[in-house]
Amino acid sequence: MPKKSKFEKDFLAVEEFFPKLSYFWNSKSKHWIVKGELDICDTEGDYWETFHIIIGIPQCYPHCVPIVLENSKLIPRDIDWHISQEGVCCVDIEHNLLAMAKRGINLNSFIREKVYPYFANQIYKLSEEKYAGKEYSHHLDGIIQYYIEDLKLISLEIIINFLERILSNSFIGRNNKCPCGSGKKIKDCHLDEINTIKSIGRKKIEEDLKNIRSKVSLI
Template sequence: MPKKSKFEKDFVAVEEFFPKLSYFWNSKSKHWIVKGELDICDAEGDYWETFHIIIGIPQSYPHCVPIVIEKSELIPRDIDWHISKEGACCIDIEHNLIAMSRKGINIDSFIREKVYPYFANQLFKLSEKEYAGKEYKHHFDGIIQYYIEDLNLVSIDTTIHFLERILLKSFIGRNNKCPCGSGKKIKNCHLDEINTIKSIGRKKNRR
């Protein structure tokens, strides 16, 4: 019997909770393809709706960013709904997903913590005309919002200063003063945030 890949082993947990999802290997695109129905229920377990979805997972799994496509066309194809005309879903800020992929994305956690909440929130907006929780802004404004809120940077100016220091390859050592202006050493201030920005890569931060 062929040895199972990490993706196949991880998908066992997905099958237990989402039995209508299955997968296959696409040798042409070198992607694992997850396909099927995603049933959405509320906190009390009452059924809401079913989405037909496809998730493409690159061969580099778990160090990759899966692509999620909604095929049922229940969501309006509009940028304000965080979905493209082709059905590609903006599950989260791209920079956050890239940072997660550096550490390794588990397919079960990804579906539970990113995909399922995304579609549940879309249903909430269809009903209530607004999202239940925090909504990221679009494009560059969304990236700045991500750095300020998720990485605990204090302002737009601080965020831009952090990115400039990294893009210009300025020396940022653990014992240097933190660029946020707190006066503390980086190791006692924004060390984790700076390491996260570095992990995303210069190419993405130039956008």
């Protein structure tokens, strides 16, 4: 009997929580495909809605970002609903997903912590015309919001300084003063945030730095 892959082992936990989801291997695209119905309930366990979803997971799982599609077309195909015209769902800002993939994504946790809340929040917005929790802005504004609110880099200049120093590997050590200007040592200030930025990958850091520099030049 062939040895089960990590994906197949992890899917056993998915089945316990989401019995209407199943999977198959697409040899052409080299993706695991999770497909089926996702029932959404409120915190009291009362049924809200059912979404038909597809999740594409690359062969390099768990070090990859799954692609989530909504097939039922219950969500308006509009950027303000964080979904593309093709139904690709933005379940979180790309930076958080890249950092998760660097550490290794667990499929069950990903569905429970990212996919399910995304669809529950869509139902809430359909009813209340707003999201229940935090919402990122679109495009570059959302990226800047991420650096300021999530990573606590309080200005564009500080963001640029951090990104430049990370790319040049000029953070000398944990005991050096943090470049945010707090006067604290890095280990007592932005060490976790520095490690998080590193985890999103050099290509994304370079892209963010270029775009944020361009924005500063226009101000």
